[in-house]
Amino acid sequence: MKKLIALLLVGLVLVGCSDKKKPESTTTPIPTPISTVEPTPIPLDHDTYDSLYVIINKNHPLPEDFEPSDLVVPNVLATKDGLQIRQEAATALEDMFNAAKEEGITLRLGSGYRSYSTQNRLFNNYVAKDGEEAANRYSARPGQSEHQTGWAVDISDGSMNNWLKNSFKNTPEGIWLAENSYKYGFVLRYTEEKEEVTGYIYEPWHFRYIGLEEAQKITESGLTLEEFYNYMN
Ligand SMILES: [Zn+2]
Known part of the structure; x- marks a missing residue:
């Protein structure tokens, strides 16, 4: 109010x-x-796969052959070599990691762009391990992963204890990201208590680049991308 x-x-x-x-x-x-x-919400071109504003979820998948044209390896600490994201997101990620570093927070890129075939392999592995129903809550089917857009990152605090776990939210890195990522154009994509909207469990490590202006508005609203853009079906 x-x-x-x-x-x-x-x-x-x-x-x-x-x-x-x-x-x-x-x-x-x-x-x-x-x-x-x-x-x-500004009318945005959500349906163009290459758009900064594309919204990918279980109802709106990417085609098998979509691959962003401007993937680069950002100049940041990472948990493995060669992780790529799109150029604009890479620049923003570098700025964010440097700003965190100045405040004594060391972030590491844990995951970036994922191809359709990589996602396919991952999902099948998760199904084999945990069953399809469980896998569907924490992993995406091929085409339905935001990582295929090249705009999404998973960020690690460098410890396997908190990697891809809920406990990441209580680490200094997780807290810093939750408070500051929007200043660099990133939003926390799968928020707590919004599983029914996003279709995915809370992922305090997963951030989506969407540009400075939009990230600020979305974060202030407390809404998911789907809710903010009224893109629920
Ligand atoms: Zn992720």
Whole structure:
């Protein structure tokens, strides 16, 4: 509610400012309807596989042959060599890891781009180990993994104790990321208590790059990507 009031005030101030700048105008300014003062998702090109705003989930998979064109190996500490993500995300990731380092937090890239065939192999391994129902909650079927977009990363604190485990959220690295990742354009993609929306369990290590402006708005909203963009079906 406080947020809404703040937004209304900002809206009123902005309307006031623009009036003052156009004293010669003879047309009466149209008052801003209250409904448009609330955060409204920009129409984004979700359905273009190559888009920064593409939303991939169990209902919206990528085709088998999709591979991003600008994959690079970011210049950051990683748990294994050769992990790739898209260029823009790589630059942001480098900035984020450097900022964390300055605050005494050492992050490591644990996973980046994954091809359809890699995801296929992974998922089959998980099914063999834990059964299909369990695997479906924590792993993606091929085509349904955000890692295939090249915009997603898994981040490790360097210890196997917390790697891909819920306990990562209580590590200094997990806490730092939860508080700061949006400042570098990343959002926590699979949040706690949103499994029914995202289709995946809480993953405090998995972050999705979506650009600075959008990441800030999404994080402030507390919504998942699907909810924020009203992309539920
Ligand atoms: Zn992940």
